[in-house]
């Protein structure tokens with residue numbers, strides 16, 4: 001691996017929200033292309049804060065966050081970056097209730113200069129990829145919890161981002177649905193070389209990733225053996 005090829009570089013990052021003790025005191029880690037990494041730690045440790053910083057949804061008080069070699073905090077077009085470089089999956093799917101699955105998956109493509117038929121074709125391909133090719137015209141209310149979350153993954157990957165950020169993507173799902181979502185995320189990393197940073201309390205997640213980052217007391221520490 002040549003120097004500087006990392007998809008994510010987080011270096012000496014600090015972030016506080018007005019409290020006496022900062023949430024992130026000195027966080028540093030790197031993600032190589034195609035790595036699937038679990039970010040773990042106690043509730044309130046700052047895992048979502050880290051994901052938001054990497055996604056450019058928040059700015060660090062100090063330190064650097066680079067994605068694909070670009071400093072995220074200084075981006076001139078953050079919306080474009082979030083659309084084209086980073087895909088984000090949240091614990092709750094955040095699908096739009098009035099839209100069908102394929103219309104929801106199309107949403108991130110709307111600002112791109114594509115014809116409607118091209119957008120639709122890409123959305124259908126993304127839904128097929130997550131195993132929901134036959135649910136394209138269903139609205140969220142007609143999908144199971146797991147199918148909604150798989151649709152949210154399809155929406156996150158429809159723009160072919162280099163980096164997928166997933167914040168508790170199985171947190172609202174039962175064991176079988178959670179297994180499907182974790183399996184899909186594993187396949188995206190393995191088969192497509194997508195770089196993934198996953199936050200999860202799911203005990204099954206640790207066994208499916210390349211590496212674990214443990215966030216504790218504002219720093220990344222050596223992972224505790226399980």
Ligand SMILES: Nc1ncnc2c1ncn2[C@@H]1O[C@H](COP(=O)(O)OP(=O)(O)OP(=O)(O)O)[C@@H](O)[C@H]1O
Pocket residue numbers: 017023041042043044045046047048049050
């Ligand atoms: N925008 C904000 N304003 C004020 N405080 C915040 C903000 N975002 C996060 N915090 C605080 O920062 C701390 C870390 O929050 P964060 O959501 O990053 O933790 P987490 O590790 O993801 O927790 P959990 O596992 O419970 O989701 C919490 O104490 C939270 O209340």
